[in-house]
Amino acid sequence: xxxxxxxxxxxxxxxxxxxxxxxxxxxxxxxxxxxxxxxxxxxxxxxxxxxxxxxxxxxxxxxxxxxxxxxxxxxxxxxxxxxxxxxxxxxxxxxxxxxxxxxxxxxxxxxxxxxxxxxxxxxxxxxxxxxxxxxxxxxxxxxxxxxxxxxxxxxxxxxxxxxxxxxxxxxxxxxxxxxxxxxxxxxxxxxxxxxxxxxxxxxxxxxxxxxxxxxxxxxxxxxxxxxxxxxxxxxxxxxxxxxxxxxxxxxxxxxxxxxxxxxxxxxxxxxxxxxxxxxxxxxxxxxxxxxxxxxxxxxxxxxxxxxxxxxxxxxxxxxxxxxxxxxxxxxxxxxxxxxxxxx
Amino acid sequence: xxxxxxxxxxxxxxxxxxxxxxxxxxxxxxxxxxxxxxxxxxxxxxxxxxxxxxxxxxxxxxxxxxxxxxxxxxxxxxxxxxxxxxxxxxxxxxxxxxxxxxxxxxxxxxxxxxxxxxxxxxxxxxxxxxxxxxxxxxxxxxxxxxxxxxxxxxxxxxxxxxxxxxxxxxxxxxxxxxxxxxxxxxxxxxxxxxxxxxxxxxxxxxxxxxxxxxxxxxxxxxxxxxxxxxxxxxxxxxxxxxxxxxxxxxxxxxxxxxxxxxxxxxxxxxxxxxxxxxxxxxxxxxxxxxxxxxxxxxxxxxxxxxxxxxxxxxxxxxxxxxxxxxxxxxxxxxxxxxxxxxx
Numbered sequence: 001x002x003x004x005x006x007x008x009x010x011x012x013x014x015x016x017x018x019x020x021x022x023x024x025x026x027x028x029x030x031x032x033x034x035x036x037x038x039x040x041x042x043x044x045x046x047x048x049x050x051x052x053x054x055x056x057x058x059x060x061x062x063x064x065x066x067x068x069x070x071x072x073x074x075x076x077x078x079x080x081x082x083x084x085x086x087x088x089x090x091x092x093x094x095x096x097x098x099x100x101x102x103x104x105x106x107x108x109x110x111x112x113x114x115x116x117x118x119x120x121x122x123x124x125x126x127x128x129x130x131x132x133x134x135x136x137x138x139x140x141x142x143x144x145x146x147x148x149x150x151x152x153x154x155x156x157x158x159x160x161x162x163x164x165x166x167x168x169x170x171x172x173x174x175x176x177x178x179x180x181x182x183x184x185x186x187x188x189x190x191x192x193x194x195x196x197x198x199x200x201x202x203x204x205x206x207x208x209x210x211x212x213x214x215x216x217x218x219x220x221x222x223x224x225x226x227x228x229x230x231x232x233x234x235x236x237x238x239x240x241x242x243x244x245x246x247x248x249x250x251x252x253x254x255x256x257x258x259x260x261x262x263x264x265x266x267x268x269x270x271x272x273x274x275x276x277x278x279x280x281x282x283x284x285x286x287x288x289x290x291x292x293x294x295x296x297x298x299x300x301x302x303x304x305x306x307x308x309x310x311x312x313x314x315x316x317x318x319x320x321x322x323x324x325x326x327x328x329x330x331x332x333x334x335x336x337x338x339x340x341x342x343x
Numbered sequence: 344x345x346x347x348x349x350x351x352x353x354x355x356x357x358x359x360x361x362x363x364x365x366x367x368x369x370x371x372x373x374x375x376x377x378x379x380x381x382x383x384x385x386x387x388x389x390x391x392x393x394x395x396x397x398x399x400x401x402x403x404x405x406x407x408x409x410x411x412x413x414x415x416x417x418x419x420x421x422x423x424x425x426x427x428x429x430x431x432x433x434x435x436x437x438x439x440x441x442x443x444x445x446x447x448x449x450x451x452x453x454x455x456x457x458x459x460x461x462x463x464x465x466x467x468x469x470x471x472x473x474x475x476x477x478x479x480x481x482x483x484x485x486x487x488x489x490x491x492x493x494x495x496x497x498x499x500x501x502x503x504x505x506x507x508x509x510x511x512x513x514x515x516x517x518x519x520x521x522x523x524x525x526x527x528x529x530x531x532x533x534x535x536x537x538x539x540x541x542x543x544x545x546x547x548x549x550x551x552x553x554x555x556x557x558x559x560x561x562x563x564x565x566x567x568x569x570x571x572x573x574x575x576x577x578x579x580x581x582x583x584x585x586x587x588x589x590x591x592x593x594x595x596x597x598x599x600x601x602x603x604x605x606x607x608x609x610x611x612x613x614x615x616x617x618x619x620x621x622x623x624x625x626x627x628x629x630x631x632x633x634x635x636x637x638x639x640x641x642x643x644x645x646x647x648x649x650x651x652x653x654x655x656x657x658x659x660x661x662x663x664x665x666x667x668x669x670x671x672x673x674x675x676x677x678x679x680x681x682x683x684x685x686x
Contacts, residue, residue, distance in 0.1 A: 036631070053586075054602065055602065055607060055609075058581070058584075058586075059522065059584065059586045060586065060588075061497075061502070061516050061518055061586060063497045063502045063514060063516060063518075064502075064514050064516050064586050064587060064588040065588065067504070067512075067514045067588050067589070067590040067591070068588040068589060068590075068591060068596060068600065069591070069593075069596050069603075070591050070592050070593035070594075070595065070596040071429070071430055071431050072495070072590060073590060073591065073592040073593070074430045074592070074593060075418075075427065075429055075430045076419065076427055077425065077427070082420065083495070083504070083512065083590050084418065084419055084420070084427055084495070085495040085504075085514075086414070086418055086429035086430075086431065086433075087414055087417045087418045087429075087493075087498065088414050088429065088433055088473075088477075089477070090429075090431055090433035090436070090437070093433065093437050093473055094433070094436050094437055094440060097437060097440035097441055097443075097444060098440055098627065098628065100440075100444045101440060101443045101444055101447065101628070102628045102630075104444065104447035104448060104451065105447060105628075105630070106630065106632075107451070108447065108450070108451065108454075109630075109632060109633065111451075111454065115632055117630055117631040117632035117633075118630075118631045119628055119629065119630050119631070120629045120631075121627045121628045121629060122627070124602060125602070125607070125609055125627040126627045128602055128603050128607070128609065128610075128624065128627070129609060129624035129625075129626065129627040130431075130436055131593075131596075131603065131624075132610070132622065132623055132624035133624065134431075134432070136593050136597075137597050137603065137621055137622055137623070137624075138615070138618065138619070138621050138623075139593070140593055140594045140597040140598075140621075141597065141619060141620075141621035141622070142618055142619040142621060145594070146592045146593055146594035146595075147592075147593055150430075152410075152415070152426065152427070152428040154404075154406045155430065159404075159406045159407075161410070161426070161428075169410075169426065171406060171407055171410045171428075173404055173406060173407050175404055175406075179402065238401070241401075241402065243396075243401075243402045243403060243404060243407050244407060245403075245407040245408065245410050245411040246410070246411060247410040247411075247415060247416060247426050248410070248411060248412070248413050248416065249413050249416040249417070249489045249490075250412075250413035250416070250417060250474075250479050250482070250483055250489055250490055251413075251483045251488070251489035252413065252489075253411060253412050253413040253474075254479075254480055254483040254484065255483075257411065259397065259398065259467060259468070259471055260412075260471050260474065260480065264398060264468070264471070266398075266468055266471065266472060267471075267475070272481070275481065275485055276481070276484060276485040277484075278480055278481050278483075278484035278485060279475065279480055279484070280475055280480070280481075281471065281472035281474075281475035281476065281480075282472075283472065284441065284464045284465070284468040284469045284471070284472040285441065285444070285445045285448075285462055285464045286462065286463045286464060287445075287448070287449065287452075287460055287461075287462050288379070288460040288461045288462070288463075289449075289452060289458055289460035290452065290460075
């Protein structure tokens with residue numbers, strides 16, 4: 001990428017002709033030879049989507065964006081003062097999906113008008129927008145409150161974790177009215193809850209009331225779970241439409257949950273050469289008119305070099321050979337796999 | 344929605360003619376009169392995207408999906424055995440973005456072929472696919488390990504939180520080679536780190552080595568932060584390209600970070616009637632050919648009823664009046680706002 005010949009090649013691949021080409025998604029810094037203006041000299045209708053770190057062009061990663069927005073401060077056991085960063089790189093996952101939206105929207109515009117364009121956004125802006133979308137900015141500005149840690153309680157409705165007789169931990173949800181009534185019925189706590197409502201002088205049919213009185217509700221539900229092992233109520237909870245789940249570790253989830261195995265048509269057993277064979281997901285989206293593509297093993301870094309140079313850049317066999325000879329490009333490299341990273 | 348007249352109206356709105364119509368995104372159960380087959384009798388090329396709870400059609404919410412997959416078990420202070428659910432409804436945010444991708448992809452197919460279709464997916468499958476995409480399923484199956492809690496450490500590279508002289512907490516990142524070298528330079532720990540490498544007999548230029556030896560690295564970096572307040576190094580860290588951030592609460596973030604204020608062109612001060620005025624985000628995506636739409640106040644539930652009935656369903660003023668009269672539809676209702684929920 002540092003040699004003029006390498007840059008020329010990359011430009012040729014990015015700006016290749018065709019309706020399904022000229023679509024460039026990157027998280028590199030888009031300056032100089034790789035900016036939209038320069039690339040568009042080679043294909044005027046180029047669509048380019050660039051994901052930056054923050055709007056100032058500084059680098060940022062999921063683990064630096066997240067603490068800046070306040071989530072670790074609101075995560076963890078009630079009463080604790082230690083911030084807890086979540087393990088899921090959620091902002092990467094969200095921004096990655098937004099990049100696809102940007103690409104599809106810009107391609108839609110190109111198809112209708114013939115115009116290409118550049119779409120810029122940043123990991124931090126994606127997160128900041130979500131902070132607003134979730135109502136958290138409004139909550140701070142209007143209520144003047146700073147949300148404390150609520151442990152594993154669902155915020156704004158009823159949802160709580162319980163330890164069962166067999167030591168397993170479950171999460172039960174009473175967010176919607178249907179879920180709330182189903183939970184009381186399945187645990188036989190309707191009468192006890194009606195007595196609580198009488199004591200409080202307040203109906204728990206309002207989700208906000210359920211959140212405020214969650215400790216009292218939890219006290220009434222706890223004995224049911226302390227008396228039963230998960231097996232004793234799992235089927236009944238499912239048949240009665242209770243929204244619930246069991247806390248599992250990653251390994252327990254992979255080994256015990258059929259939804260994470262090839263029993264789920266989304267998963268296929270795929271051999272990743274040099275690593276092993278394990279359930280690998282296809283897209284979660286199931287289109288009725290387009291067969292879901294099965295996942296394939298990740299290619300080695302450089303595995304597609306020749307094919308791309310021939311089919312996309314349109315080079316001859318002789319030209320390709322000389323690029324290999326002078327070291328401008330390389331073929332598959334030992335143990336390096338191509339891995340997509342959102343940062 | 345329970346009256347035949349109501350259902351007929353909804354069908355008419357969903358299946359209205361035009362290139363920009365006939366696009367239906369829902370998280371309702373799509374059975375009976377609202378399934379794709381029935382609706383497609385009114386518009387054959389209908390595109391419909393339905394987000395379910397799980398693939399079996401059971402209800403699920405972010406807070407029930409997340410424990411089932413193992414994230415709370417791997418989140419929280421090192422050595423703790425308490426699962427910690429994260430506060431961000433990450434799976435809702437991810438699935439919501441996937442729904443947009445599905446809609447745009449299906450509309451793209453329709454534009455090229457004239458065919459409509461149904462796209463089904465579930466919140467749990469979206470999360471399960473991400474578990475695979477992140478390599479966690481492979482990690483369990485190949486290494487046979489169950490990832491323990493690593494506190495606020497960045498997994499697989501170097502990233503750690505530090506308490507500064509002024510009591511503030513910062514996160515610093517040494518994930519890429521450039522970030523790692525920048526961090527050592529800015530903290531003046533190059534020599535100390537070279538001595539650590541000599542003692543270990545191992546180079547820390549490999550990110551995996553940095554993760555394994557993170558405790559020793561943290562020991563060498565801690566004195567710098569213990570000696571300095573954030574103000575003392577913030578500008579230098581930024582100018583030297585260190586990837587870092589400060590832990591803030593939601594309120595601190597909103598009050599202190601200009602990226603969450605109208606200084607950021609993504610945010611506008613919007614008055615939400617009956618609630619207040621606060622920074623509200625536009626889309627984080629900035630298209631060069633399409634001006635970014637400013638955010639607007641959320642409409643009251645029912646505020647657009649008349650307009651939709653006239654412009655989309657094509658009803659006359661008389662027909663609309665009679666629908667209001669017989670209670671099939673209602674206008675704006677007191678304090679109920681229309682809120683999009685991914686579950």
